[in-house]
Amino acid sequence: MRVPILETKRVKLTLLTLNNYVKLIAIAQEKDLIYYSPNTISSSEKLKDYVKVAVNGYLNQTAIPFIIYDKVKQQYAGSTRFGLIHWKNKVLHIGWTWIGHEFQGTGLNKNMKFLMLQYAFETLVFDKVEFRIDERNQKSRNAVEKLGAILEGILRKDTIMKDGFRRSTCCYGILKEEWPTIKTRVFSKL
Template sequence: MNFSPVIENKRVRLEPLQEDHLEVLLPLALEPSLWTVGANHIASREDLEKYIRAAIAERNAGTAIPFVIYDRQVQQIAGSTRYAGLTLPHKRTEIGYTWINPELQGSGLNKAMKYAMLQYAFEVMDLNRVEFKTDELNMQSRNAILSIGCTQEGILRRHMITSQGRVRNTVYFSMLKEEWPEVKQRIFGKYDF
């Protein structure tokens, strides 16, 4: 298994997250609006250093594949995402820990990125299941997940404590390998990624 792939299409290139991405990610990561809803919170250089080190440690342990997001349209690093909770014996992963420059939200970047990641997960990694989860209060994320053809599976009540101390309910979504060909054609077929 390649834990440092480069995944790309016409709109986006996902590159392995490295410690030297700290400087380019820092101005984006310090945008407070990215952390109003969610389990993580980055408010300082030290927070981002810890976040990157933890992501790399998970990659080294074989449980995650973290990326920086490069937007080819604007030719700049736009944020970070990862395959998380990677469980190869059960052929599943989660796509998550996604944060994108607010100026690029709604630009089609997220959809192009999710397409690239789903395609790689099902067609290269040969996984059976890709999961997504988000805070019940994060309607923007919930709607985005539904818009790419995922199925809402349920809500885990009082599932996590956010970085702000709020006890959150978590909404789970998934896509299955058998669903991917139809979703690929129906949802993503109209885009030129």
């Protein structure tokens, strides 16, 4: 699988690997960074394990994990991923996204999502992009709704969290035929 480099004036997404993940150790240890995730990245060992899963997904062609570089701040900011890639059905998920607190609310995430959606629909020519979000994570739900993703349903109590809580997962989607309108309406100023 060809490794894409996705880039705007604001952000650069390159393949996350076992060689470059160390640039994210300090950010990964920020408090409550992935509170709504069933994963943990709170130590360098746990972050390495998290990256190993992402790399294995890449090797199995079911994921493309990215390390995020903020070109304005000239710093590595976090990680995101195409995951659960289903090549036959032309559906993938965008998720596993976390960026350091100082990068949140700066427009970085919107630039990343533009690049990822554009790549999924225009380069991979996929039919659908999905987002799965903890029902309690209103901040992330609001963000994907602003992108134009539609809530398709809620999987009730489908994921066990680190503390044993059983979360419900909101399933959002964007279809290929919706992308041109979303690209113009949501991303025209990028």
